[in-house]
Amino acid sequence: MKNVWAIFRTDMLHIRSSVIALIIAIGLILMPSFYAWFNIYANWDPYDSTGDMKVAVANSDKGYQGDLLPAKVNVGDQVSNALRANDSLEWTFVNEDKAKSGVESGEYYAAIVIPEDFSTDLFSLLNEGTADSGKTDKTKARQAQLVYYSNPKKNPIGSTVTDQGASTVRQQISDTLTSSVAQAAAGTLDSVASYLDTDQSARSISALSANLRRQSADLSDAADLASSYAGLADSAASLLDASGKSMERTKRSLQSSTVDMDGITGKLGDASTSIDRVNANMADGLDSAANAFDNVGDNAEEALGKPAAGAANTAAALRAISTNRIRPMIASLTQYRNTLVSIRETLHTEPAKAAIDRAIADVDRTLKRLNATDTKINDAADQAEAKGQAINDAGKDIATQAQASAQSIRDLNKSYQDNVVATLSGVTDSAKRTGTDAKALIDETTSALADVTGRTDGSGSAGALTNIKELTANIDTAHDTLLEQSKKLGETADKLDEAMASGGVEEVRKLLSQPTDTIALAMTTPVTTKRIAVYPIANNGSAMTPFYTLLAIWVGAMFLSIILKANVSDKISAALDRPRPWQLYLGRGLTFVAFSLAQTTVLGLGDLLYLRAQATDPLLFMLCLWWSSLVSSMLVYTLAAVFNTVGKAICAALMISQIAGIGGTFPVEMLPGVFRQLYPYLPFSHGITALREAVGGFYGNVYWEQMGRMGIYLVVALLIGFTLYTPVTRAMAKTSTLISSTVAMN
Numbered sequence: 001m002k003n004v005w006a007i008f009r010t011d012m013l014h015i016r017s018s019v020i021a022l023i024i025a026i027g028l029i030l031m032p033s034f035y036a037w038f039n040i041y042a043n044w045d046p047y048d049s050t051g052d053m054k055v056a057v058a059n060s061d062k063g064y065q066g067d068l069l070p071a072k073v074n075v076g077d078q079v080s081n082a083l084r085a086n087d088s089l090e091w092t093f094v095n096e097d098k099a100k101s102g103v104e105s106g107e108y109y110a111a112i113v114i115p116e117d118f119s120t121d122l123f124s125l126l127n128e129g130t131a132d133s134g135k136t137d138k139t140k141a142r143q144a145q146l147v148y149y150s151n152p153k154k155n156p157i158g159s160t161v162t163d164q165g166a167s168t169v170r171q172q173i174s175d176t177l178t179s180s181v182a183q184a185a186a187g188t189l190d191s192v193a194s195y196l197d198t199d200q201s202a203r204s205i206s207a208l209s210a211n212l213r214r215q216s217a218d219l220s221d222a223a224d225l226a227s228s229y230a231g232l233a234d235s236a237a238s239l240l241d242a243s244g245k246s247m248e249r250t251k252r253s254l255q256s257s258t259v260d261m262d263g264i265t266g267k268l269g270d271a272s273t274s275i276d277r278v279n280a281n282m283a284d285g286l287d288s289a290a291n292a293f294d295n296v297g298d299n300a301e302e303a304l305g306k307p308a309a310g311a312a313n314t315a316a317a318l319r320a321i322s323t324n325r326i327r328p329m330i331a332s333l334t335q336y337r338n339t340l341v342s343i344r345e346t347l348h349t350e351p352a353k354a355a356i357d358r359a360i361a362d363v364d365r366t367l368k369r370l371n372a373t374d375t376k377i378n379d380a381a382d383q384a385e386a387k388g389q390a391i392n393d394a395g396k397d398i399a400t401q402a403q404a405s406a407q408s409i410r411d412l413n414k415s416y417q418d419n420v421v422a423t424l425s426g427v428t429d430s431a432k433r434t435g436t437d438a439k440a441l442i443d444e445t446t447s448a449l450a451d452v453t454g455r456t457d458g459s460g461s462a463g464a465l466t467n468i469k470e471l472t473a474n475i476d477t478a479h480d481t482l483l484e485q486s487k488k489l490g491e492t493a494d495k496l497d498e499a500m501a502s503g504g505v506e507e508v509r510k511l512l513s514q515p516t517d518t519i520a521l522a523m524t525t526p527v528t529t530k531r532i533a534v535y536p537i538a539n540n541g542s543a544m545t546p547f548y549t550l551l552a553i554w555v556g557a558m559f560l561s562i563i564l565k566a567n568v569s570d571k572i573s574a575a576l577d578r579p580r581p582w583q584l585y586l587g588r589g590l591t592f593v594a595f596s597l598a599q600t601t602v603l604g605l606g607d608l609l610y611l612r613a614q615a616t617d618p619l620l621f622m623l624c625l626w627w628s629s630l631v632s633s634m635l636v637y638t639l640a641a642v643f644n645t646v647g648k649a650i651c652a653a654l655m656i657s658q659i660a661g662i663g664g665t666f667p668v669e670m671l672p673g674v675f676r677q678l679y680p681y682l683p684f685s686h687g688i689t690a691l692r693e694a695v696g697g698f699y700g701n702v703y704w705e706q707m708g709r710m711g712i713y714l715v716v717a718l719l720i721g722f723t724l725y726t727p728v729t730r731a732m733a734k735t736s737t738l739i740s741s742t743v744a745m746n
Helices: 002-016 019-042 075-084 096-105 118-122 156-196 201-254 261-269 274-304 308-346 350-385 391-432 436-453 461-502 504-512 516-524 540-563 570-574 581-610 618-661 673-681 683-696 702-740
Strands: 054-059 090-093 110-114 147-150
Touching (some): 002 581, 019 540, 019 581, 054 075, 054 096, 075 090, 075 110, 075 118, 096 110, 096 147, 274 308, 274 391, 308 350, 308 391, 540 683, 581 618, 581 702, 618 673, 618 683, 618 702, 683 702
Parallel strands (some): 054 090
16 A cells, blocks of 8 residues: 555645646636536526516407406406516517517517407307307307417527416416406305395295295296197187188189288298287287178178079078088187186186186177177078078178178277287286296297297198197197296295205305305315425525536546546656556556545535535535545546546546436436436436435435445446456557557547
8 A cells, every 4th residue: 555655645746846737736626616516506596587588478359248247358458467567577568460570580589479359269158159050059169279489499498488488378367267257156155145144034035935936836827828828829720710711612602802811821920929929810810700701791692682593502602601601710719718718717816817708708799799690691591492582681681790790800809909918918927037947948938939930831821720730739848848847946945945944044154154255266276286395405506406516526537537647657656666556556546536525525515605505414415425526536537547548438428328317407207218228327326316315305225325336336446447457558558559659649
């Protein structure tokens, strides 16, 4: 060991004896520290210094206003205002063209464009859409889109930072949407809670239950009403059928003009709702019957005015008028009367019943006149067969009676409008007030009925009769639906009564007693994340300290192999006492280690005292650095001393592979496969793991295990030095001579 220390002392004396050498030595000691400190400080908290990065914002949003949010909401303006108060980036507000050109020129790192229909698309889920067919489509929601332009060419990390800024904008918009809806809902809940706090809340809920039961009864009445309308529709169909047959019979037997049934069909086709359609059909049926009866008297008088020789034909014509025209009308009006009787049985108020009674009385008077007319016509037919002489007088009497009957039928139309329609409209209006569900179902049924009636072809009474039959079938469906909803309202009332009995109102009051902002926050952010750092590190600079500090140690060792001579000169060897190869190897190696430890000491103390990097245990922090310095300097020195220039190239390759493969900046799992395979075998990986333990906190024996694994590389370096120093060095001497002979290479 005497020769080893002699070589080390000689090296130190030679360096001290030369000012230039001393300056270079000091530079070698300080150089790794500057390398590490600059990088650590630059990464101390980079994401806290993004306020000068320009990002353009172009807001073209025109806002949204709808049924759920009647006040106009402009999400683009809200986001712009929020960004003005956000200093994480330098938000610059320009128009869309300026934003695009600024990104292309590099003036802005990125640009965010808010389109003009952004708010409309954002709230489209809350509004009815319009399908391509032009019909209302409540399910067609559009996804709002931001247009984001980035320029990775300007700076790759800058692009990553601005991507995070775009995510912030997206989150701000999401918060705006959910907050708007939640605030509206929470306000409603607050109103409910305030009401529940009053003394009248329990009585009001009881009243609500009673109202629901009343509405359930109204729906049941509406169902009965629908059934009654079905009867009215059948009556209207019967009247139209009777009138049509009467006109056709007149055309064939008496060659006279017919009533224009196309007008009736046109009126039916123009009906906009199912109930109005029934009313129109009834009115048209009565008008048609009256028009038909206007011709009855004329036809009878004309038939009775024929010569006596044609008495048999006259009698047949008169009986045809009775059979084909008058009696069908009597049957139709009788059916109409029965329908009115059924309607009366469903009514609950005396005024409504009285109105229907008046309508029934009007029908009875008309039926009496029709029966009288029918009797006179049949009597006249009997007289014609007997060739009586009073036939002409009978014809005038029948004509007068027929005109009176026609007028009575017309009076029925007015009676229907004044008594039946007015009464049933009152019931209908009551049914419409039974709540949203009942109204929706009635509207749906009315729409379905209008769909059916809208298909009337307008070709005559036959088309009208067909559509009335379809209308009747759909009214029957409405009847069933209304009964079902009536049952549901009754069940809801029962549940309210149960809730009152079990104290449910008090539970609701407790739930809604929280502040509106609290309820809105719970609705918009039902889940929050509580971040717990298991090994907290104060800042990014401290987190990067293990990587840049160990990298600086290896860089310092590489510079030592370049500046210092790896082999002992012949002059120094001659001054020693029979030096052996291993003594020469350890003697110069001690110089390398001394310089490396000096570099590391300055570096480590600077991390702790100057930069104030975090260290859970400063002593173990320094111990890890010194141990890493010993391992790296001996490994680099051994390769340079044994393999000369080739060894230095191996050291450079080893350091480069460690920079990329030890997960200093990105997790190892994100690296390409070849680096993940090399990672366990690189000395740097064990050093950085141990140093991270000293910085962030210790887990088990990880620190000492990694320190022990680094020692393996020290043992390997010493084995290579002791066994290969002499033979390989002699072989590499020839290579060094050949390289030096080029003059251009050292």
